[in-house]
Amino acid sequence: MTDPHRDRPLRVALLGHGAIGSVLAERLTAGAVEGAELVAVITRSGGRGGATAAGVPVVGLDTGIAAADVVVECASVAAARELGPAVIAAGRTLLLASIGALNEPDAARRLTTGPGRLLLTTGAIGGLDVLTAHRQAGGLRDVAITSTKRATSLLQPWMDPAQRDALATAAAPVVAFEGTAADVIDLFPRSANVAVAVGLAVGDPGAVTVRMVADPDATRTTHRISAVSDAGRFHCTVENDPNPDNPASSALVPYAMLAALASLARPSGRFA
Ligand SMILES: NC(=O)c1ccc[n+]([C@@H]2O[C@H](COP(=O)([O-])OP(=O)(O)OC[C@H]3O[C@@H](n4cnc5c(N)ncnc54)[C@H](O)[C@@H]3O)[C@@H](O)[C@H]2O)c1
Structure with missing residues (x-):
């Protein structure tokens, strides 16, 4: 065509x-x-x-x-x-x-x-082609993505004041969410598109472990993606500058x- x-x-x-x-x-x-x-x-x-x-x-x-x-x-x-x-x-x-x-x-x-x-x-990420190839290879397991960004980018309207305060004032990295790619998107709709993308690449968002980390010292948004299959191991890290017009979005x-x-x-x- x-x-x-x-x-x-x-x-x-x-x-x-x-x-x-x-x-x-x-x-x-x-x-x-x-x-x-x-x-x-x-x-x-x-x-x-x-x-x-x-x-x-x-x-x-x-x-x-x-x-x-x-x-x-x-x-x-x-x-x-x-x-x-x-x-x-x-x-x-x-x-x-x-x-x-x-x-x-x-x-x-x-x-x-x-x-x-x-x-x-x-x-905001890469390696989706490699993940898709690992899925084809079979035996895909231990698929995970950890997204680390500044706390203010992870604050959500549904969080109660104590949760918001704990994230915004943390002196060290705080895990704001741990679950699967199937569960994260409605909680963090602007920050979890990458997690769902990994889920789609491997064919099952529910099989992807997702961690969202608020880091008070983060100057970039970092996504660490990993997986294992019968064809080998996969590790990918991207460190994205924030978009100047929206720090929650990657440039x-x-x-x-x-x-x-x-x-x-x-x-x-x-x-x-
Ligand atoms: N796949 C990825 O890696 C990735 C990364 C970052 C953002 N995103 C997605 O992209 C979206 C946009 O990101 P952004 O940083 O540009 O956000 P932004 O908030 O800066 O801009 C979104 C724009 O869309 C407009 N808009 C919202 N709803 C609309 C509607 N119903 N009709 C017309 N316009 C509408 C808003 O008015 C605003 O101008 C995010 O919400 C997120 O879902 C995906």
Whole structure:
């Protein structure tokens, strides 16, 4: 099958214009991805019209979907669950940052049944391809991810004042969560997309041990991922600078999404 955009640029719409979306908009407008063109930014109030500072139309969901070949979600887990299925139902490609959306069965079904296709960004981490290979090899076990970030990035509305205080004033690293990738996303929706990504790579979020650590001295967000299979052992550590506009988000994420768009725009001879 050839892509419908092969004789023209890949038309991209952003769903979300925050820390990740702003970098995407700026880089796409600057021509950072050859063969891709930013045609719209979808916001909650986009139906009222307007444009970004760079002149990109700000639109509502339906107009954005109609204008685009690919919608890039960089909004939230809730937005991905609520709005993503319309992108898929319209036959468009949806590139998802909020991978945790797939942890809810009904949303997962609606996001993966087509006719559009769902692509997942590697986002803040790496090694998902190697984990997938280990899964194919068989005997996968001891899959774990430990995410360490500054305490303020892990504070959640559901925490009681004592929990919030304990995290915010800790003098040493504190384990804020220990459980599985299936359980963590609704508790830490902005920080656990990577855990669900590991869960999807190994085929079972419930089999992934997740630790969320608040470190008062953390200047970067660190993800340590490990696994064992019949083909060997896997260890991967990434140390991400925070996004200057949102310290809870890693600076790397928009660049992972740009890499995915580059692969879509010029699919030949790239890592998949
Ligand atoms: N996969 C990964 O590694 C990874 C890493 C970081 C963040 N994320 C995901 O990306 C999301 C965005 O991250 P960010 O740092 O840019 O967050 P952000 O809060 O800086 O920006 C989110 C933007 O989306 C907009 N938005 C939210 N709901 C919307 C809706 N229903 N319709 C239209 N716009 C909506 C907000 O107004 C905001 O402008 C996070 O919530 C998280 O789920 C994934």
